[in-house]
Amino acid sequence: MRAIRAQNLSKTYSFYEKEKGIKGSLRGLFRRRKVLVEAVKEIDLDIGVGEVVGFIGPNGAGKTTTLKMLSGILYPSGGQLEVLGFIPFKREKAFLKNITLVSGQRSRLFWDLPAEDYLSFLKVVYEIPEDVYRQNLQSLVRLAEIGEILRVPQRKLSVGQRRRCELVAALIHDPKVIFLDEPTNAIDLMNARKIRQFIKERGKEGRYCIVLTSHHMADIEQVCERLIIINRGRIVYDGRTQDLTRLNGLNKQMRAVLQDPFAVEHVGRLGKIIEKNGQEILLEVEPHRAASVASELLANFSVKDISIMDPPLEKIIESIYEGRRPG
Amino acid sequence: MWHHLKIFGLFVKIGLMRQMAYRPHFFMMVAGKIIRIGLLFFFFQAVFLKVDRIGQWTFDQVLLLFATFHMVDFVMSITFQRNLSFHLPRLIQSGELDSRMILPANLLFFSSFEGVDLMDFFSFLPSLGFLGYVFYRIGFHFSWYQVTAYVVLLINALVLLFAMVLMISTVSFWTTQSYGMARIFDNLLKIGRYPLDIFWGFWKIVFVYFLPLVLVAQIPTQALLQTPSLKLIFFAFGVTFVFLILSLRFWKAGLKNYLSAST
Numbered sequence: 236m237r238a239i240r241a242q243n244l245s246k247t248y249s250f251y252e253k254e255k256g257i258k259g260s261l262r263g264l265f266r267r268r269k270v271l272v273e274a275v276k277e278i279d280l281d282i283g284v285g286e287v288v289g290f291i292g293p294n295g296a297g298k299t300t301t302l303k304m305l306s307g308i309l310y311p312s313g314g315q316l317e318v319l320g321f322i323p324f325k326r327e328k329a330f331l332k333n334i335t336l337v338s339g340q341r342s343r344l345f346w347d348l349p350a351e352d353y354l355s356f357l358k359v360v361y362e363i364p365e366d367v368y369r370q371n372l373q374s375l376v377r378l379a380e381i382g383e384i385l386r387v388p389q390r391k392l393s394v395g396q397r398r399r400c401e402l403v404a405a406l407i408h409d410p411k412v413i414f415l416d417e418p419t420n421a422i423d424l425m426n427a428r429k430i431r432q433f434i435k436e437r438g439k440e441g442r443y444c445i446v447l448t449s450h451h452m453a454d455i456e457q458v459c460e461r462l463i464i465i466n467r468g469r470i471v472y473d474g475r476t477q478d479l480t481r482l483n484g485l486n487k488q489m490r491a492v493l494q495d496p497f498a499v500e501h502v503g504r505l506g507k508i509i510e511k512n513g514q515e516i517l518l519e520v521e522p523h524r525a526a527s528v529a530s531e532l533l534a535n536f537s538v539k540d541i542s543i544m545d546p547p548l549e550k551i552i553e554s555i556y557e558g559r560r561p562g
Numbered sequence: 563m564w565h566h567l568k569i570f571g572l573f574v575k576i577g578l579m580r581q582m583a584y585r586p587h588f589f590m591m592v593a594g595k596i597i598r599i600g601l602l603f604f605f606f607q608a609v610f611l612k613v614d615r616i617g618q619w620t621f622d623q624v625l626l627l628f629a630t631f632h633m634v635d636f637v638m639s640i641t642f643q644r645n646l647s648f649h650l651p652r653l654i655q656s657g658e659l660d661s662r663m664i665l666p667a668n669l670l671f672f673s674s675f676e677g678v679d680l681m682d683f684f685s686f687l688p689s690l691g692f693l694g695y696v697f698y699r700i701g702f703h704f705s706w707y708q709v710t711a712y713v714v715l716l717i718n719a720l721v722l723l724f725a726m727v728l729m730i731s732t733v734s735f736w737t738t739q740s741y742g743m744a745r746i747f748d749n750l751l752k753i754g755r756y757p758l759d760i761f762w763g764f765w766k767i768v769f770v771y772f773l774p775l776v777l778v779a780q781i782p783t784q785a786l787l788q789t790p791s792l793k794l795i796f797f798a799f800g801v802t803f804v805f806l807i808l809s810l811r812f813w814k815a816g817l818k819n820y821l822s823a824s825t
Contacts, residue, residue, distance in 0.1 A: 248821055303822055308663045310818045324818075331666035343661035348579060356576065359568050360665050 238412050238444035239305060241280040243314035245468075246300050248272045274300040276468035277314060282461075284411065287438035287445040289459030289476065291552065297468040298448040302414045305446070306336040318412055332361060335410040339420035342389070342397055343404070349386045350400035354407055361408040368407070375403040378433050395426025402433060413437070415447045419454055427454075434458050464555055472555050479551045487525045488544045489518040494537035505531060514539070566671050573678045619757045622699050623787060629693040631755035631779035634716060636689050638723050642674040646727045647744035649677055651734040657823025670813060674724070704786055711790045715782035718802050722777055723751075725805035728813060735816030754778035774801050 251267040253259060275297040282288055292298050303309040304316060307323035307330065316323060321330035344353045358368045376382050379399040389397055398418065406413070415434065419427040435458050438445050449455055455462060455476060462479065464472040472479070489506065492515045502508070502516055505528045510517035520528045525543050532538055546554075619627065650673050653659040662672050704712075730743045754775040761769060769775050777798050784790065 250821075303660065306664055308660050308822055309820065326663065326669070328666045331664060334664065336660070336664050338660070341658065341661065343658075345576065348576070352576070352579065356572055359565075359572055360667050362565060362666075 236284045237281065238284045238286075238319060239280055239282040239446070240317045241278060241305075241314060242316075243277040243279065244275060244301070244304060244311055244316055245273070245277050245313035246275040246297075246304060246309060247312040248274055273468055275304070275465075278465070278468070278470050280463070280470075282444055282446065284444050285441040286461055287434070287459050288447065289455035289462045290446055290448045290465065291450075291455060291462065292465040296465045298465055299416055301465065302336065302416050302446065302448065305412075306334055306414050307331070308336075332408060333410050334412045334414070335405040335408070336414040337401055337405045337416065337418055339398065339415075339417035342401060344389045344397065344400060346389050349388055350381065350404065351385045353400075353404055357404060357407050363408055367409075371407050371409055372403075375406055378436060379403050380429060393423075393426075395423055395429075398426065398430060399433070402430065406437070411443060413443055413445045415445065415449075417449055418447070419449060431457055464552060466555075479555075485522070485546050485551065485554050486519045487522050488546055489520055489525065489528060489532075490540075490542050490544065491516055491518070491532055491536075491538055492540040494539055502532065502536065566668060569667055569671070570675055570678070573675055577678050618759050622696065623783070624757065625696045626693075626700065626786070627757060627779055627783045628755055629689070629696050630716070630783050633689045633693060634719050634723070634778055634782075635751070635755075636686060637720060638727070640686075641678060642724055643727050645674050645677050646731040647748075648741070649673075650731045651741065651744075654734045654820065655823070659820065660822055669817070670728075670810075674728075705789065708786050708789060711795060712782050712786040715777075715785050715790075715795070715798055718798050719778045719782060722774065722802040722805055725802065725809040726773075728809040729805075732809070732812045732816040735819045751775065751778070754780070771801075774805075777801060 249269055249271050251263070252270045253263050253267075274295075278297075278301065280301075290298055290301070300309065304311050305318055305323060307318075307326045310324050319330065319333055321327055323330065344350055345356075354372065357363075358365075363371070376385060379402055381396070381399050381403060384392055384396050384400065389400070392400070402418065418434070419430050431454055434445065434447065434454075437443060438458065447454065447459060459476055462472065462474065462476040463470055486507075488509075491502070493502070494514070502518065506518040506520035506524075508516055509519050518528070529541060529543060532541060650659075653662065653673070659673075662676075663669060665672065726747065727744075730747050733743055750773065753769060758766065758769065758776050758780055781790075781794060781798055785794070
């Protein structure tokens with residue numbers, strides 16, 4: 236079943252440029268220059284229910300703008316868009332009851348009050364029956380591990396704890412389409428892991444369509460099977476996350492720990508050394524040479540440990556921006 | 563409708579819970595309101611002792627106009643005005659409107675009534691008390707028709723003010739700031755508490771037809787003092803209807819233009 240369909244979806248922002256300084260501010264009162272910025276340029280999306288999709292790209296690529304159009308916050312400048320058969324910008328009640336958006340940068344919880352109060356508020360706003368509310372609350376609180384902080388005012392919680400409360404609040408009405416905009420942004424590793432696990436568990440159920448944007452590659456690699464990469468408002472990749480590792484011409488990485496520290500210099504002729512730390516080296520080698528380089532290392536040097544890895548996702552994305560395609 | 567009434571009840575409850583989250587602040591707020599009630603009482607007592615008549619209006623009529631204006635202004639200020647004039651532009655500027663836009667409730671209702679402070683209703687009591695005092699002085703000799711017209715025209719005045727405030731705050735969607743306009747409107751609104759007889763010519767036309775502040779308190783007051791004509795009542799409804807339609811269109815256009823804020 237299809238959850239999201241977009242054709243030629245575009246968004247152009249217009250704003251007035253301001254010159255620097257007080258003189259510029261004064262001049263701006265009488266004469267301003269209008270600037271148009273194409274944040275999203277004619278993108279197509281087709282995402283089904285049950286998919287967990289990573290939506291990534293550098294800063295200003297158009298990720299958040301796209302999510303805001305999908306959730307009905309922003310009015311598209313062009314193209315067609317449907318989410319669960321609704322036109323998002325009409326913001327019909329049935330549509331809003333079936334979607335949610337979590338922003339890692341902003342909290343919508345009541346700052347002075349505990350999460351429990353906000354959740355009770357949402358129960359009324361979303362018209363959730365008492366028994367369903369209790370059931371959802373119980374399972375989400377367990378999953379997000381917020382049982383102990385449910386009655387603590389938000390201002391007393393850490394960013395990570397607040398973010399987990401936020402996730403529970405966003406899912407309390409059991410939405411079918413979940414938009415997560417950098418949910419692990421600015422939080423510690425332990426909380427990020429918990430949130431990742433939370434999303435993963437939710438995704439496994441197969442009843443939801445989850446679209447996740449993140450700067451943390453671990454979020455994408457561990458949670459999303461499908462990946463969409465957007466750059467300068469255009470989609471540059473849409474496919475399986477694991478297929479990205481088979482990009483044409485992208486080198487493998489080989490980590491080796493040698494017995495002899497002086498041997499490190501000689502290993503350099505086998506490939507490009509990109510990191511050196513005592514007896515440990517990180518080599519970059521062409522994919523077709525990876526096996527032979529490993530054999531040569533094992534045959535000619537005293538190797539304590541060796542591993543061959545796919546390039547990190549950051550590198551892969553970089554190469555897509557450079558114009559390479561999966562082979 | 564029931565759904566939104568329940569949400570309104572929650573707004574009131576949450577406002578009270580927030581005030582009580584800081585106990586010393588809560589008690590100081592109560593004390594502040596009581597002091598304000600006392601000052602209001604002394605102010606009107608002083609006016610009553612020094613002034614006998616203003617323009618064509620007798621002192622009792624001026625008091626009724628003033629009390630009526632104060633009540634309308636008060637209801638407006640504790641409900642939609644503070645939300646639309648000050649809170650909404652902040653939400654638009656910071657992009658926090660996003661989180662309200664994804665909730666399955668009418669966004670205009672949310673934006674108009676989100677911050678309701680139950681403590682403010684304490685300040686409403688002296689306004690009501692003052693109105694009761696003026697009615698006592700006048701002698702309560704009104705017909706049912708006059709009283710009904712008065713109440714209906716007061717509700718009409720609130721709807722008109724809602725439309726005006728909405729139009730001004732909607733400007734924030736384009737300019738991300740509308741405090742200046744809200745302040746100008748606030749000051750202009752105060753004109754509504756004076757008898758229109760103090761204006762003539764151009765300004766009289768402006769305050770009757772273009773910025774119909776005459777509808778806020780003067781027409782309801784006149785309706786109570788003299789039997790109002792149907793023509794006057796229809797004029798009031800007509801003006802409010804036009805302003806309401808225009809403001810809703812403006813609101814819709816504003817939403818289309820909403821840019822949110824970068825994260």
